[in-house]
Amino acid sequence: MNARSGWVQEFWRIVVLVLVAWAAGTVFNQVYLFLLLALLAYTFRNLFNLQRLAYWLGDPQASQIPIHFGLWGDIYSRIARVMSRHAQRDARMTKLVNEYASSTSALPDATVALEADGTIRWFNDAASRLLGLQAAKDIGQKLVNLFRHPELAAFIAKLDYSRTLELTAPGNKNRKLEVRLAPYGDGQYLLLAQDITDRLQQERVRKDFVANVSHELRTPLTVISGFIENLQDAENVSRESIARPLDLMGQQAARMRQIVEDLLLLARLESDSKSNTQTTVDMVGLVRLVADECQGLSPETPEIRTEIGSARRVLGDEKQLRSVVTNLVVNAVNHTPADGEVIVRWIDRGSETVLEVEDSGEGIASEHIPRLTERFYRVDAGRSRERGGTGLGLAIVKHVLNRHEATLEVESELDEGSRFLCHFPANRLSG
Ligand code: ADP
Numbered sequence: 046m047n048a049r050s051g052w053v054q055e056f057w058r059i060v061v062l063v064l065v066a067w068a069a070g071t072v073f074n075q076v077y078l079f080l081l082l083a084l085l086a087y088t089f090r091n092l093f094n095l096q097r098l099a100y101w102l103g104d105p106q107a108s109q110i111p112i113h114f115g116l117w118g119d120i121y122s123r124i125a126r127v128m129s130r131h132a133q134r135d136a137r138m139t140k141l142v143n144e145y146a147s148s149t150s151a152l153p154d155a156t157v158a159l160e161a162d163g164t165i166r167w168f169n170d171a172a173s174r175l176l177g178l179q180a181a182k183d184i185g186q187k188l189v190n191l192f193r194h195p196e197l198a199a200f201i202a203k204l205d206y207s208r209t210l211e212l213t214a215p216g217n218k219n220r221k222l223e224v225r226l227a228p229y230g231d232g233q234y235l236l237l238a239q240d241i242t243d244r245l246q247q248e249r250v251r252k253d254f255v256a257n258v259s260h261e262l263r264t265p266l267t268v269i270s271g272f273i274e275n276l277q278d279a280e281n282v283s284r285e286s287i288a289r290p291l292d293l294m295g296q297q298a299a300r301m302r303q304i305v306e307d308l309l310l311l312a313r314l315e316s317d318s319k320s321n322t323q324t325t326v327d328m329v330g331l332v333r334l335v336a337d338e339c340q341g342l343s344p345e346t347p348e349i350r351t352e353i354g355s356a357r358r359v360l361g362d363e364k365q366l367r368s369v370v371t372n373l374v375v376n377a378v379n380h381t382p383a384d385g386e387v388i389v390r391w392i393d394r395g396s397e398t399v400l401e402v403e404d405s406g407e408g409i410a411s412e413h414i415p416r417l418t419e420r421f422y423r424v425d426a427g428r429s430r431e432r433g434g435t436g437l438g439l440a441i442v443k444h445v446l447n448r449h450e451a452t453l454e455v456e457s458e459l460d461e462g463s464r465f466l467c468h469f470p471a472n473r474l475s476g
Contacts, residue, residue, distance in 0.1 A: 051119030058115070062087060154239045155222075161232035163187045163201060175238055177216050188236065200224065204234070211241070221245050256312035259305045266305065270298040300433065307437035310368070311420070314444040325358040325475050326366050328400065332391050335370040339378055346378050347385040347404075354392035357474040365445040372438040373402040373465050379432045380463070381406030396471040403464040409457040417455060418443040442467075449473055 066083035070076030094117050101111060101121075105128060110121045149156055155172035157165060165184050172178045176192075183191060189198040192215060200210040206226050214220035222238045229235055273295045276287065336349045359366060370389070377387040381404040390401040409417070409424060416422045421436040423429040429436055439453075442465075446453050450473050457463035 051116040054114070055116040059087065154237055157188065157236040157238075158229075159188060159234055159236055161234075163189055165191075166233070172238070175214055175220070175222060175240060177214075197224065201226070201236070206234075214240075252312055252315050255308050256316075259309040259312065262301065262305050263309075266298055266302050270295070270302065273298060300430070300435075303433070304435045304437065307435045307441060310441055311437060311444060314365070314441065314448060323360075324363060325360055326363045328359055328366070328391050328398075329353050329356065331363070331367055331370055332389050332400070335367065335374050336389050339371070339374045342378070345383040347381045347383055347387055347406075349374065349378070349387045349389065352388060352390040352392065354390065355398045356476055357393065357398045358476045359398075359449065359469055360473050360475060361449045362445075365448070369442050369445050369467065370400065370402075372442050373400075373467075376434075376438060377402050377404035377406065377463070377465075379434065380404060385462075394468075398469050398474055400467040400469070401464060403462065405462040408459040408461050408463055409455070410459055411457075414455050414457060418453065 062083045063080065066079040067076060070079030073079070094112065097111050098117075098120070101108060102124070105125070110118075110125060112118045112121055150169045150171075152169060153171055155169065155175040157168040157172050157176070157178070160166055164187055165178070167184065168176075168178050168180075173180070178191070189201060192198075194212065194215075196210060197212060200208070204226060206228060208225070210224045212222055212224060214222050219242065220240060221242050223241045224236060224238045227235045227237060273291055276282065277291050277295065332351055332353070336351050340346055340349045374387065374389060381387055385405040387405075388401070388403045390399070390403070392399055392401065413422075413424045417424075418439045420440045422439075423434065423436045426436070443453055446467055449469065451467050451469045454466040454468065455463065456466070
């Protein structure tokens with residue numbers, strides 16, 4: 046039924062009512078009285094219908110639409126249509142929310158939605174499993190009050206979305222979690238916790254493997270090298286016949302020993318996370334010492350110059366920092382012709398101080414630069430071995446720098462030369 050026909054029906058209803066009242070009033074000679082009675086009847090009917098509408102709106106599902114015709118029928122059917130549209134939209138929204146909630150519940154990582162003040166609003170099944178949260182009891186509680194973990198409390202207080210925190214799972218000291226925060230909504234945030242027990246275990250196995258292999262190899266190598274040296278010095282064997290094989294064996298044994306030493310150093314660097322910050326290392330002295338030592342290595346060594354523009358010392362480990370300078374200078378020397386030049390700088394750049402090793406050698410093609418610090422990565426493996434390289438030097442440099450909160454930057458141009466820059470931050474410098 047459309048609105049127009051409802052109004053037309055109502056109009057004719059009023060006309061008929063007035064005519065009947067008028068006719069009856071004429072018969073009984075009481076026209077006004079009958080018209081008044083008709084008006085009162087019409088008003089009461091509408092009041093009654095209004096009251097029925099109000100009652101029906103209180104719970105529309107419980108009863109059928111009471112009137113199907115006329116203006117009132119029209120009003121009821123319009124309200125019913127609007128309500129059915131709303132119901133369909135609600136059903137769609139509920140379905141969407143349920144799907145979202147069940148997919149988040151299925152995630153293997155714990156997800157806890159927190160209000161700006163750290164109160165728990167919602168969490169998924171993995172959060173119950175990994176963090177031991179219980180729906181009925183813990184929603185509405187402050188997360189930090191439930192865990193009483195000072196590191197987690199400090200981490201949450203900082204609200205630094207770029208950082209992660211490693212912690213032992215509550216109630217299971219063998220399980221390790223990596224926690225991060227992610228903002229959402231209006232000041233609210235999510236706490237996400239991932240079970241990294243297996244990953245840590247694999248990393249430990251890998252580190253142990255390298256350390257163990259190196260230890261296992263070191264002893265036999267020392268023995269072999271010792272025998273070779275003895276044989277080289279021995280007088281009762283013909284020197285000519287065994288000189289060359291002995292030299293080759295000696296070189297190979299020395300090379301293997303160097304690889305083992307480098308692997309062991311890497312394993313040590315990986316196993317302690319922070320270097321000793323108690324000693325201040327005189328970088329000026331170190332740079333000059335390494336430059337002098339490398340200059341004297343062979344007559345083909347290109348000229349090594351030093352440029353000192355800082356007196357700052359580095360808080361850290363002298364042996365490790367020395368290996369950084371040595372690795373970079375030896376690399377520069379190895380990749381620069383005898384008539385080239387190597388410059389080692391220690392200079393202030395604002396609050397940081399930079400160790401720079403620049404050479405005028407062969408340079409490195411840009412596609413290799415991002416991979417140089419990977420273990421055993423070499424641009425030309427054959428030439429690296431010929432020059433006694435292990436392919437581990439820059440991996441060691443990167444690890445040592447990490448432990449000193451410093452970063453490595455490499456700039457290079459093929460056939461022009463390379464520049465290795467180690468940026469030491471202000472908090473690691475003194476003087
Ligand atoms: P290696 O023992 O082979 O020198 P590194 O880890 O020290 O191992 O260096 C990795 C590779 O980076 C080297 O094999 C070499 O190809 C390249 N490289 C390092 N320093 C330089 C440099 N100054 N000039 C050109 N290439 C370099």
